Amino acid sequence: MECPAQSFRLAPSRHLLHALCALHVAALAGLAATALPPVIMLALATGLLASLARQWRAHAARVRAGGTRLELRGESWWLHGDGAPQPVRLRADSAVLPFLIVLRVQQGGRVHSLTVLGDSLPRGELRRLRVLLRLRGAG
Numbered sequence: 841m842e843c844p845a846q847s848f849r850l851a852p853s854r855h856l857l858h859a860l861c862a863l864h865v866a867a868l869a870g871l872a873a874t875a876l877p878p879v880i881m882l883a884l885a886t887g888l889l890a891s892l893a894r895q896w897r898a899h900a901a902r903v904r905a906g907g908t909r910l911e912l913r914g915e916s917w918w919l920h921g922d923g924a925p926q927p928v929r930l931r932a933d934s935a936v937l938p939f940l941i942v943l944r945v946q947q948g949g950r951v952h953s954l955t956v957l958g959d960s961l962p963r964g965e966l967r968r969l970r971v972l973l974r975l976r977g978a979g
Contacts, residue, residue, distance in 0.1 A: 846912040848969050852902040853957040857895070864892040908954065910943070912972065919945060919952075928952075936973045941966075943973075 867888050871881055902908070909920035918925045928945035935942045941956040961969065 845914075846968070846972060848910045848961060848965055849907050850910060850954060850956055850960050851907040852899050853955065853960045855957050855959050856955060857899045860895050861892065864888055864895075907960075910954070912976075917945065919947065930973075930976065934973065936970055941970065941973065 868885060871884055871888070874881070876884070905921075909925075911918040911920065911925070917928050917930050919928045920926075926947055928947045931944040931946055931951065934944045939958065941954075943954040943956065945952050945954065956966070956969070958966065960966070
C-alpha cells in the first residue's frame with residue numbers, strides 16, 4: 841500500500857542558533873582564560889568570531905528562503921532547497937530522538953545533515969515526521 845505524499849516545511853531553528861551562539865561565547869571565554877600568547881589568542885578568537893558570523897548568515901539566509909521543504913512521494917524523498925526539488929536518499933545514520941531529529945540525506949555524491957528541533961515544525965507535523973521516519977527505518 842502506497843503512502844500519500846507527505847510534505848514538511850522545516851523552518852530554521854532559533855533554539856539551535858541560540859545554542860550555537862552560547863557555545864561560541866563559551867569558547868571565547870575559555871580562550872580568554874588560557875595562557876596562550878596574545879597572537880595565538882587573537883587568531884583563535886578571530887576564527888571563532890568568523891565561525892559565529894558564518895552560522896548567523898546561514899541562519900538568516902534560511903529564514904529569508906522560508907526554510908527547507910522535505911517531501912516523501914511514494915518511496916522517494918525529495919528536498920526542496922535552492923531551486924528545483926532534488927531526489928535524496930535517507931541514510932541509515934539518521935537519528936530520531938525525542939528532542940531532536942538529525943536527517944542525513946545523500947544527494948548525488950554529497951551528504952547533507954538536516955537538524956530538526958521542536959521549533960522547526962508545528963507540533964503535529966513534528967510528530968507525523970517522527971512516526972514516518974520510524975516506520976521507514978530511520979532512527
